[in-house]
Amino acid sequence: MRMISRSVAAALLTAGMLTSASAQSTLTLGMVVGTTGAFAGGEAPLVNGTKLAVEDLNAKGGIGGKKINLVIEDTGSEQTGAVNAFNRIIGQDPVAIMNTTLSGFVLSQIGTIQDENIPTLTGAASAQLALDKKGVPPLFRIRTSDVRVPAAAVRFAVKDLGAKNIAVLRSSNEYGNGWRIAIEDTLKSLNMKPAIVETFEGADRDLTPQLLRIKNANADVLIVSGDPPNFVVAVQQIKQLGLTMKVILSNAGVLPTTLKLYQPDASNGIYGTVDSLPADDPAHKDWADRYRKTFNLEPDYSAAEYYDGVMMVAAAIAKVGTDKDALVKELRTVKDYKGIGNTYTYADKGDGGESVAIVQIENGKLKLAANVK
Amino acid sequence: MDTFLQVALSGVTMGCIYAFVALGFTLTIAAAGVVNFAYSEWVTYGGFIGVTLVSVFGLPLWLALLLTVLICTAMGYLFQWIVFTPLEGKHFLTTVTATIGIAVTMQALATLIWGPYALTLPTFFGTGVIDIGGISVFPHNMLIIAAAVILIGGLQIWLTGTDMGLRLQATAQDPTAARLMGIRIRHMRTFAYCLSAALAGLAGFLVAPLFVVTTTMGFGLMLKGLAATIVGGWGSLKGAVFGGLIIGIVEALGASYVSSEYKDGISFVIIIAVLLWRPRGLFPERIAEKL
Numbered sequence: 001m002r003m004i005s006r007s008v009a010a011a012l013l014t015a016g017m018l019t020s021a022s023a024q025s026t027l028t029l030g031m032v033v034g035t036t037g038a039f040a041g042g043e044a045p046l047v048n049g050t051k052l053a054v055e056d057l058n059a060k061g062g063i064g065g066k067k068i069n070l071v072i073e074d075t076g077s078e079q080t081g082a083v084n085a086f087n088r089i090i091g092q093d094p095v096a097i098m099n100t101t102l103s104g105f106v107l108s109q110i111g112t113i114q115d116e117n118i119p120t121l122t123g124a125a126s127a128q129l130a131l132d133k134k135g136v137p138p139l140f141r142i143r144t145s146d147v148r149v150p151a152a153a154v155r156f157a158v159k160d161l162g163a164k165n166i167a168v169l170r171s172s173n174e175y176g177n178g179w180r181i182a183i184e185d186t187l188k189s190l191n192m193k194p195a196i197v198e199t200f201e202g203a204d205r206d207l208t209p210q211l212l213r214i215k216n217a218n219a220d221v222l223i224v225s226g227d228p229p230n231f232v233v234a235v236q237q238i239k240q241l242g243l244t245m246k247v248i249l250s251n252a253g254v255l256p257t258t259l260k261l262y263q264p265d266a267s268n269g270i271y272g273t274v275d276s277l278p279a280d281d282p283a284h285k286d287w288a289d290r291y292r293k294t295f296n297l298e299p300d301y302s303a304a305e306y307y308d309g310v311m312m313v314a315a316a317i318a319k320v321g322t323d324k325d326a327l328v329k330e331l332r333t334v335k336d337y338k339g340i341g342n343t344y345t346y347a348d349k350g351d352g353g354e355s356v357a358i359v360q361i362e363n364g365k366l367k368l369a370a371n372v373k
Numbered sequence: 374m375d376t377f378l379q380v381a382l383s384g385v386t387m388g389c390i391y392a393f394v395a396l397g398f399t400l401t402i403a404a405a406g407v408v409n410f411a412y413s414e415w416v417t418y419g420g421f422i423g424v425t426l427v428s429v430f431g432l433p434l435w436l437a438l439l440l441t442v443l444i445c446t447a448m449g450y451l452f453q454w455i456v457f458t459p460l461e462g463k464h465f466l467t468t469v470t471a472t473i474g475i476a477v478t479m480q481a482l483a484t485l486i487w488g489p490y491a492l493t494l495p496t497f498f499g500t501g502v503i504d505i506g507g508i509s510v511f512p513h514n515m516l517i518i519a520a521a522v523i524l525i526g527g528l529q530i531w532l533t534g535t536d537m538g539l540r541l542q543a544t545a546q547d548p549t550a551a552r553l554m555g556i557r558i559r560h561m562r563t564f565a566y567c568l569s570a571a572l573a574g575l576a577g578f579l580v581a582p583l584f585v586v587t588t589t590m591g592f593g594l595m596l597k598g599l600a601a602t603i604v605g606g607w608g609s610l611k612g613a614v615f616g617g618l619i620i621g622i623v624e625a626l627g628a629s630y631v632s633s634e635y636k637d638g639i640s641f642v643i644i645i646a647v648l649l650w651r652p653r654g655l656f657p658e659r660i661a662e663k664l
Binding site for chain 2 (some may be wrong): 035204206216241265
């Protein structure tokens with residue numbers, strides 16, 4: 001009996017040592033994202049981009065000889081789930097965390113992000129996450145802020161489409177509210193104001209009343225911000241109700257997975273905002289082809305931005321090691337980093353991504369309409 | 374006037390969808406006293422099964438609709454056998470908690486089976502729009518309204534004019550007395566679960582082209598169905614139908630003539646007003662006393 005106990009103890013000790021050795025030979029990269037629930041579809045490209053980056057780094061031997069182990073925790077597409085998932089990831093001692101893209105969720109994690117000081121990268125676009133507002137030093141935005149994107153949409157509407165009467169149809173959440181504020185501010189700077197602002201709930205599947213009010217306001221351009229299911233309903237009903245104004249959708253409206261849901265005759269000619277169009281850039285053809293081959297999906301800017309995020313973290317680790325304070329400091333020196341999905345700056349309180357482009361839907365595909373400064 | 378008619382038509386369409394959902398939701402309350410929060414997922418699965426049959430198996434829409442309803446009916450039978458029958462006689466909250474657990478599990482399972490991306494289903498009549506006196510009429514919306522009228526009317530006739538329907542009503546009103554009268558309560562409840570699931574499948578399939586099929590598609594609908602059930606009268610089939618219509622029309626008119634920002638607020642004010650005026654809903658049933 002004693003022999004058996006000793007054997008078991010020895011086996012457990014060996015297993016423990018092996019696990020410890022394995023942990024030391026890998027770096028844990030955490031990811032907090034919705035893999036189930038309402039936002040799982042919208043956040044899936046983030047996981048794809050991150051996985052592709054980890055795959056590429058590991059294929060080259062990892063960072064400093066250490067392979068990267070990606071650990072994903074599900075938010076369940078809920079705010080409390082996002083907080084809990086973040087806490088679970090922290091328990092696994094990650095070198096950095098690729099965080100959810102939902103601004104409201106990130107805002108609820110801000111205290112923990114500051115306390116832990118682990119580099120946390122997010123595609124959340126809310127202006128509230130800037131360093132001079134509610135943002136904190138270890139939080140890095142790998143996307144263009146909502147201060148820039150709606151402003152670019154307005155400028156494109158006024159200068160390129162000749163808009164005189166711009167209507168806004170927006171979701172009632174933090175994201176939609178950010179868009180409303182940015183659009184109103186930009187219009188004010190152009191001595192204009194919105195023709196009408198209409199709101200919908202995320203679960204709404206009939207926008208007839210809102211669209212008829214917009215029609216009656218004689219808008220010549222309509223800017224819509226929301227999530228993919230909202231866009232599908234909006235695009236379908238805009239056609240059904242015979243609205244003829246030009247339409248600009250916020251980013252999720254022109255994601256490859258959203259484009260598949262539109263009726264081609266209803267979506268043709270509609271514009272959308274993106275941070276970039278990586279599939280359209282010859283310099284990123286190899287990356288785009290590998291993405292298509294791996295995930296059987298068209299690549300989009302959000303996947304590219306999470307790919308870039310992992311690469312920036314890898315470069316920082318290669319330079320200063322895995323000490324979290326040193327990593328945050330190093331990432332805060334990044335200036336004009338040209339990635340696949342965006343160009344990023346964190347130095348001098350930089351707010352991450354800087355590029356915005358306007359695309360147009362043509363037979364279910366996107367073509368670049370303008371790069372807007 | 375055109376705007377009013379257009380908005381009213383849209384409100385009636387949404388009202389019919391809510392009525393469909395409320396009707397199926399109410400059936401299990403009335404027949405078995407079970408508030409089935411997994412009903413939202415039954416509707417969602419109706420949409421997903423429809424999309425699978427059409428886009429993966431290439432079935433024509435009418436056959437896919439028929440098969441979706443049959444598969445959902447089988448799902449209802451399976452659920453009553455595995456979940457609801459063992460829970461019979463347990464505390465009300467035990468059953469409700471179990472249905473919430475099932476809903477969460479089914480939602481996660483849907484993500485595993487169909488993936489995280491939204492899907493869509495074509496309509497029976499394409500994307501064309503008919504213009505009637507300046508009103509844009511989408512044929513699929515008309516199909517939903519017609520299906521609701523036929524089905525709800527048929528169900529009402531069946532419930533009040535057939536032996537089986539009367540047995541189901543008797544089970545709903547007083548299971549003990551019904552059992553003493555020789556009615557096989559278990560069979561009636563099984564039938565109610567299957568009918569409820571069939572309605573969920575039909576609702577999921579019919580709204581899929583309008584709503585986009587996501588793992589959360591049924592949840593929002595069930596909340597509206599629950600509100601319709603409360604307005605109409607807890608456990609009342611007639612109340613579920615009128616409650617659904619009232620909420621759909623009030624929502625649309627409120628968003629159009631007051632403010633889209635307070636659309637849901639307006640609906641809830643209406644619900645509170647109805648409940649203050651008639652605490653047991655517009656068409657109260659005696660069965661409500663059970664809960």
